[in-house]
Amino acid sequence: MRVTLYVDGFNVYYRALAKTPYKWLDLHKLAADLLNSDDEITSIKYYTARVSGRNDPDQPRRQQAYLNALKTLSNVSIYYGRFLSKTKWRPLVNPPMNGSAFVEIFDTEEKGSDVNLASHLIHDGWKDSYDTALVMSQDSDLLEPLSIVKRELKKTVGLVWLDGRQPSRQMTKAVSFVRQLTHARLSAAQFSDELMGRDGHILHKPDGW
Secondary structure (H helix, E strand, C coil): CEEEEEEEHHHHHHHHHCCCCCCCECHHHHHHHHCCCCCEEEEEEEEECCCCCCCCCCHHHHHHHHHHHHCCCCCEEEEECEEEEEEEEEECCCCCCCCCCEEEEEEEEEECHHHHHHHHHHHHHHCCCCCEEEEECCCHHHHHHHHHHHHCCCCEEEEEECCCCCCCHHHHHHCCEEEECCHHHHHHCECCCEEECCCCCEEECCCCC
């Protein structure tokens, strides 16, 4: 069966990877472990946005190192959304008696990844680019696109559940099967600490990863 893997990069990072030593993740190895032995992973589509480094100056370097590692996989395509940052006023849960009940915050949203993933998921299915779509995201906004691909396009749709909790009933009903992500699977699907980049330079796993 021809399989396309769709990965919501930030959803995966914050739900499954952020507090683990498994951030140097080889998506092809992971997908192969989640699928049947006769499945062929023909395409991996990764959706992300460039981080700013405002809170962590080294974050853009670590992100670029990982993107370069992903590019060593021959079947990976990377699609970029964007971060939208603005200030907002929000109410305090326990406001001071002699102060403001509101506080001004920086509000940062990652825009585009969910829409890009949903658009490609449906369009690729309509073009018959895959037999099975494997989606790595717990974003409930994808519920209807997942349902359309299964119900209308008659494709097999797999969902990778990321955070170790019981999968959502709604999303489970929308797909053909669910695979649970575990620490054992993440540990077994890591890139080598050093690997050769596309440009011939050696890529190094970031410290702490």
